[in-house]
Amino acid sequence: MDHNDTSRALRLAEFLPYRLSVLSNTVSTAIAADYQREFGLNIWQWRIMAVIGESAGLTASDVTARTAMDKVAVSRAVAALEARGLLQRQADPGDARAALLDLTESGRAIYEQIVPLALAHERRLLDALTEQEQRALEGLLDKLASTAAQGRSLW
Amino acid sequence: MDHNDTSRALRLAEFLPYRLSVLSNTVSTAIAADYQREFGLNIWQWRIMAVIGESAGLTASDVTARTAMDKVAVSRAVAALEARGLLQRQADPGDARAALLDLTESGRAIYEQIVPLALAHERRLLDALTEQEQRALEGLLDKLASTAAQGRSLW
DNA sequence: GAAATATAGTTGCATATGTAACTAAAAGAT
DNA sequence: ATCTTTTAGTTACATATGCAACTATATTTC
Numbered sequence: 001m002d003h004n005d006t007s008r009a010l011r012l013a014e015f016l017p018y019r020l021s022v023l024s025n026t027v028s029t030a031i032a033a034d035y036q037r038e039f040g041l042n043i044w045q046w047r048i049m050a051v052i053g054e055s056a057g058l059t060a061s062d063v064t065a066r067t068a069m070d071k072v073a074v075s076r077a078v079a080a081l082e083a084r085g086l087l088q089r090q091a092d093p094g095d096a097r098a099a100l101l102d103l104t105e106s107g108r109a110i111y112e113q114i115v116p117l118a119l120a121h122e123r124r125l126l127d128a129l130t131e132q133e134q135r136a137l138e139g140l141l142d143k144l145a146s147t148a149a150q151g152r153s154l155w
Numbered sequence: 156m157d158h159n160d161t162s163r164a165l166r167l168a169e170f171l172p173y174r175l176s177v178l179s180n181t182v183s184t185a186i187a188a189d190y191q192r193e194f195g196l197n198i199w200q201w202r203i204m205a206v207i208g209e210s211a212g213l214t215a216s217d218v219t220a221r222t223a224m225d226k227v228a229v230s231r232a233v234a235a236l237e238a239r240g241l242l243q244r245q246a247d248p249g250d251a252r253a254a255l256l257d258l259t260e261s262g263r264a265i266y267e268q269i270v271p272l273a274l275a276h277e278r279r280l281l282d283a284l285t286e287q288e289q290r291a292l293e294g295l296l297d298k299l300a301s302t303a304a305q306g307r308s309l310w
Numbered sequence: 311g312a313a314a315t316a317t318a319g320t321t322g323c324a325t326a327t328g329t330a331a332c333t334a335a336a337a338g339a340t
Numbered sequence: 341a342t343c344t345t346t347t348a349g350t351t352a353c354a355t356a357t358g359c360a361a362c363t364a365t366a367t368t369t370c
Contacts, residue, residue, distance in 0.1 A: 010270045012205045015276045017182045022223045024179035027304040050167045068177045097318040115165045127300040147283040148181040252348040
């Protein structure tokens with residue numbers, strides 16, 4: 001049975017999509033628990049704070065495009081952040097349907113606290129790899145992501 | 156700003172946990188849509204069929220241990236598969252609480268059809284990589300998974 | 311410059327998922 | 341042997357999520 005033979009047996013533990021899913025879930029769950037405990041934020045709220053903290057004045061649509069979240073998830077997370085006073089909406093002068101999003105002062109304060117935590121999580125993972133492996137990982141993830149995304153549009 | 160400096164800025168698009176999550180979701184969503192359309196199975200049902208197809212006679216607990224699913228998810232997916240006649244439970248002679256799970260004939264028939272599809276999905280991803288990159292990926296995923304899992308127990 | 315079409319964002323509803331509580335059987339302790 | 345604790349699996353409930361329908365504004369077409 002050849003390695004490329006698609007008629008070979010399938011072992012779940014070795015199946016790439018399964019492994020990616022388990023790895024991603026393990027990582028995300030650990031981080032999510034952390035942010036929930038420390039700041040009462042879920043993953044989606046945190047993602048939005050991350051992109052707005054990085055570039056203020058984006059609209060919800062911009063956020064949707066940059067976070068791989070759907071617009072409903074963005075809408076809900078933005079509403080929750082606004083309700084908590086971490087984020088504010090400003091009328092978009094050029095488009096009355098849209099709103100420009102910014103962190104409030106207290107949102108910014110939390111953002112400044114989260115970033116180092118997030119980077120520490122990432123670092124803990126990357127520290128298990130050599131410099132060379134880290135670079136290899138970058139490249140592999142890029143390739144896989146673009147291959148996977150391609151498929152999506154073709155089907 | 157040094158690459159190892161945790162006080163550096165955070166860019167979501169380059170943040171490893173985020174990239175893993177997006178990649179895993181893209182892959183899983185594509186596969187899930189496929190299995191849903193072709194066989195009416197969701198990811199969890201498919202995972203259970205995969206492990207039972209691979210080793211018949213496991214209990215739900217065994218499945219829980221091998222699939223990184225929680226026992227409630229396993230219970231529900233097993234119930235759904237049984238209701239559709241794809242899987243059957245047999246009393247465990249040694250433990251009256253447990254049941255031994257097996258694919259039915261029609262379950263087995265579907266299993267035989269899914270395996271090549273699943274492998275084709277995997278192959279499409281891996282074909283974007285050289286042989287060497289594929290081996291590197293294996294190793295990196297192993298390292299990351301074990302590092303991530305370690306964290307989980309410590310926290 | 312209407313009418314038709316597309317886009318930004320929200321809401322409602324149906325389903326999925328996670329946590330905790332539960333039942334029944336096993337295993338361990340005294 | 342009985343009492344206690346653990347384990348297998350299910351059920352109930354509360355919350356999260358995804359999809360479709362909706363409102364309001366922009367954009368395009370004729």
